[in-house]
Amino acid sequence: MYPNDGFRELGRHECLRLLATAPIGRIVYTRQALPAVVPVAFGLDADGAVLLRTSMSSEPARAVDGAVVAFEADAADADTHSGWSVVVTGRAGLVTDPAEVARLDRVAPRSWAPSPDEVFVRIEPELVTGRELVGGRTMYGLHLPI
Secondary structure (H helix, E strand, C coil), rough: CCCCCCEEEHHHHHHHHHHHHEEEEEEEEEECEEEEEEEEEEEEECCCCCCEEEEEEHHHHHHHHHCEEEEEEEECCCCEEEEEEEEEEEEEECCHHHHHHHHHHHHHEEEECCCCCCCEEECCCCCCEEECCCCEEECCCCCEEC
16 A cells, blocks of 8 residues: 555554444355355444354355354445445354353344344454545545545
8 A cells, every 4th residue: 555545554443443333244255165245234242253143044144154254344425535444354153152142132233134043143353454545535636536
């Protein structure tokens, strides 16, 4: 990245702070040896782990258990040409401990598509990266698209 390209690298703490403000993110996993991307409602646990609540019969729940996945969320303002993007990469797993499931049932966000066979997916934040576009990119007085 070039020093004056309008982007600022974000530290882990700032990434997690911004991530906590986003209502929707995208989980990226492998389907038939290709990347699959699914939008999901999510929350963050106290340790920064990404939490998803989904149907046990959903493809993401079946595909991600034990796999390394990426999770991305962002925000953008088209008027000010500013925004941010955060990516969490880590191992995903289904939460099976009954005490942990009970705790998450109280604190984790509700699914937008409730199901009787809901499970929690936890993504451990092994690598957390992000960047912010501040005030857009200008050249010769013109705003350039992101």
